Structures are given as C-alpha cells and as structure tokens.
Amino acid sequence: MRRIICHIDMDAFFAAVEEREKPYLKGLPVIVGADPQGGEGRGVVSTANYAARAYGIKSATPISRAWEMSERARKEGKPACAFITPRHGKYGDASREVFVIIGQYSPMIEQVSVDEAYLDFSHHRTFAVAKRAAQKMRTEIRRKTKLTASVGIGPNKLIAKIASDANKPNGLTVVLPRQAEDFLAIQSLAAIPGIGKKAVEKFARRDMKTVADAKALTWEEVVDMFGKWGFGLYERLRAIDDRPLAAEEARKSIGRHHTFDADTLSMEEVFAVLREQGSKIIHDMKRKGFTGFRTVVVTVRFADFDTKTRSLTVAQPLAGERELDTKAVKLALPFFDSRENKERRAIRLIGLRVEKLV
Ligand code: TTP
Ligand code: MG
Numbered sequence: 001m002r003r004i005i006c007h008i009d010m011d012a013f014f015a016a017v018e019e020r021e022k023p024y025l026k027g028l029p030v031i032v033g034a035d036p037q038g039g040e041g042r043g044v045v046s047t048a049n050y051a052a053r054a055y056g057i058k059s060a061t062p063i064s065r066a067w068e069m070s071e072r073a074r075k076e077g078k079p080a081c082a083f084i085t086p087r088h089g090k091y092g093d094a095s096r097e098v099f100v101i102i103g104q105y106s107p108m109i110e111q112v113s114v115d116e117a118y119l120d121f122s123h124h125r126t127f128a129v130a131k132r133a134a135q136k137m138r139t140e141i142r143r144k145t146k147l148t149a150s151v152g153i154g155p156n157k158l159i160a161k162i163a164s165d166a167n168k169p170n171g172l173t174v175v176l177p178r179q180a181e182d183f184l185a186i187q188s189l190a191a192i193p194g195i196g197k198k199a200v201e202k203f204a205r206r207d208m209k210t211v212a213d214a215k216a217l218t219w220e221e222v223v224d225m226f227g228k229w230g231f232g233l234y235e236r237l238r239a240i241d242d243r244p245l246a247a248e249e250a251r252k253s254i255g256r257h258h259t260f261d262a263d264t265l266s267m268e269e270v271f272a273v274l275r276e277q278g279s280k281i282i283h284d285m286k287r288k289g290f291t292g293f294r295t296v297v298v299t300v301r302f303a304d305f306d307t308k309t310r311s312l313t314v315a316q317p318l319a320g321e322r323e324l325d326t327k328a329v330k331l332a333l334p335f336f337d338s339r340e341n342k343e344r345r346a347i348r349l350i351g352l353r354v355e356k357l358v
Pocket of ligand 1: 009010011012013014015045046047048059060114115116168169287
C-alpha cells in the first residue's frame with residue numbers, strides 16, 4: 001500500500017495555551033519564557049506567539065534581548081510584549097486534549113513532543129481523502145481546544161514535516177509523491193531535520209544553501225563530509241525516507257548516552273556525565289509535557305564493547321534532577337567494582353534513561 005504520512009504541529013503552542021486561558025492577552029504579542037527582570041533577566045524565550053515573532057523574537061532568544069526588542073517596539077508606538085512564566089502542567093493538559101482528538105484519526109501515531117506528532121494516513125488510500133481527514137481533524141481541534149494546528153501531508157516523514165512548517169500558522173499543505181523532490185529542492189538545507197548549524201556551515205563553505213545545491217554532491221562526497229550519517233542524508237536530499245513511525249515504546253522513554261574520549265574508570269568523570277545527562281533529561285521531559293517518571297535505567301558499555309544495563313522502578317513518580325541523580329549514581333556504582341565489573345574494565349559509554357513517564 002502507498003504510504004501517506006501526516007505531520008501535525010501546534011502553532012506557538014505554549015503561547016496559544018496562555019492566550020486561550022488569559023483573555024487579556026488577546027491581540028498582544030506574547031512571550032512565554034524566563035523572567036525578563038526589566039532587561040536584566042537570564043534564561044531564554046520558550047516560545048513567542050506570531051505577533052511577537054514579527055518583532056524578531058523566537059524560541060531560544062535570550063530573554064534580555066526579547067525585552068530590548070519589545071521596548072524598542074513600544075517606543076515606536078507598537079504594543080509591548082506580555083511576558084509569561086511557563087506553566088508546564090497546563091501545557092501537558094492541553095497536549096492531552098489535543099492527542100485525544102488526534103488519536104481518533106489514525107491507527108498509528110508517533111508523538112514526537114508535547115505539540116507534535118506523525119500520523120499514518122495510508123489507510124485513506126488517496127491524498128485527496130487524506131487531505132479531507134486532516135481538515136476535519138484541524139477543525140475539531142480548533143473547536144474543542146481553541147488551539148490551532150498546522151498540518152503537512154506527504155509520502156514520508158521528511159516531506160510531511162517540512163510541509164507542516166510551510167504554511168504556519170494554521171496551515172494545511174499537501175505534497176504529492178510526484179511533487180516531493182521539487183518541493184524539497186527549493187528548501188534551505190536547514191529545513192531538513194538533523195541538519196543543524198554545523199552542517200549548514202559545512203555546506204556554506206561549498207557555497208551550498210538549498211537542497212538543490214547539495215544535490216550536486218556525489219554519494220561519496222556526502223559520506224566524506226558527514227560520515228555514516230551521510231548515507232541517509234544523500235537519500236533525504238532526494239526526498240527518499242523510509243523511516244517507519246517509531247513504536248509506542250520509544251516515545252515513552254527519554255534518555256541520553258555519552259561516549260568518553262578515552263575509556264575511563266574515574267567515578268568522578270562518569271558521575272559528572274550522569275548528572276549532566278539527568279539535567280537534560282528532566283528538561284526534555286518537561287518540554288514534552290510529562291511531569292515525572294517511575295523507572296530509571298543506566299547503561300554501561302565497557303572498553304571491550306560488552307554492554308550492561310541496570311534499572312530500578314519506584315512506586316511513586318519522581319520528578320526532579322536531584323532524585324534522578326541519586327538513583328543514577330546508585331545504579332552506576334556496581335559497575336566500578338566486583339559486583340558488575342570483576343575484571344575492572346574501563347567504561348567506554350554511559351547512558352541514562354527514564355521510563356514509565358507520567
Ligand atoms: P515548537 O513546535 O517548536 O514551537 P511552537 O509550537 O511554539 O511554534 P510553531 O510550531 O508555531 O513554530 O515547540 C513546541 C513548544 O515547545 C513551544 O511552544 C515551547 C516549547 N519549546 C521550548 O520550550 N524551547 C524551545 O527552544 C522550543 C523550540 C520549543
Ligand atoms: Mg509547534
């Protein structure tokens with residue numbers, strides 16, 4: 001059966017939730033993020049609504065800079081931004097409202113984050129029918145949650161994702177299989193998921209900005225530039241993407257792993273990495289709309305590539321960095337002595353993961 005993939009991404013999600021719950025925000029530029037403290041604040045913007053984006057403010061803009069831009073707009077006679085402290089619990093609630101609706105539109109869904117998912121729409125058989133279903137889904141979301149979503153439909157995840165971004169906010173974009181390669185060719189390379197700042201710079205050094213530019217590279221050149229990752233990239237540039245939707249299990253866990261520059265048996269070094277991983281995991285967890293976890297898993301790969309995991313599950317969900325760190329250290333300790341490492345092998349890789357998210 002021909003694949004039809006749908007990607008949905010809520011518009012200015014945190015800000016939109018605040019707008020629906022705080023009527024006084026109507027029509028104003030809204031920023032959700034760290035406290036600006038009159039321009040002295042540290043931290044960044046989580047998201048900005050589209051009115052605030054018109055001032056040049058977006059996710060990850062330093063909050064002090066956002067304050068400056070808002071002040072400048074105010075002096076020009078435009079409305080100043082409303083700065084709102086994030087309320088992650090509310091965004092989690094709103095996300096669940098949205099996903100209850102989405103769940104009725106596809107037998108297979110991969111939730112990517114609090115406001116984003118892939119839906120398998122292949123059962124609709126034609127793109128025209130899939131488009132009607134997507135329109136209906138968007139209308140139902142808007143009516144029931146007062147939030148808007150942008151949707152993209154395409155022959156694979158890559159095209160669907162870029163399509164959903166193509167007409168934001170509140171857009172619906174369909175890219176047919178025969179249009180996919182041309183649609184992709186005109187995109188900037190940064191539009192391809194996985195191509196970050198460094199990769200963009202690498203391409204720029206060869207005067208390449210768009211996907212079309214990069215298609216001039218041979219397979220060998222792409223692999224030369226990016227190593228193993230280049231295999232997939234060469235195909236992506238040609239709109240080929242066979243990645244399946246990730247299974248239910250995968251999205252129910254959040255983790256990190258780290259390979260040491262040199263194999264190590266230093267507890268100090270390993271625990272420092274675990275602490276950093278824990279902090280990132282808690283951050284991701286909140287971003288994805290979860291409030292806690294019940295299972296912690298530590299993975300260790302020794303110098304000889306032998307890989308072991310230890311895990312623990314608690315009855316009451318844990319939520320904080322400190323709690324995660326305590327459990328992680330407890331799980332990791334036996335890898336340093338005879339309990340799990342009789343030969344005193346050095347550690348090559350350490351991984352930390354939380355599961356049973358709530
Ligand atoms: P996004 O979907 O990337 O952004 P968005 O929904 O605010 O805006 P749009 O999709 O219309 O471009 O992220 C979803 C939410 O995740 C966002 O509302 C806030 C949060 N988030 C952060 O906290 N920090 C970030 O750097 C990003 C990108 C998002
Ligand atoms: Mg979004």
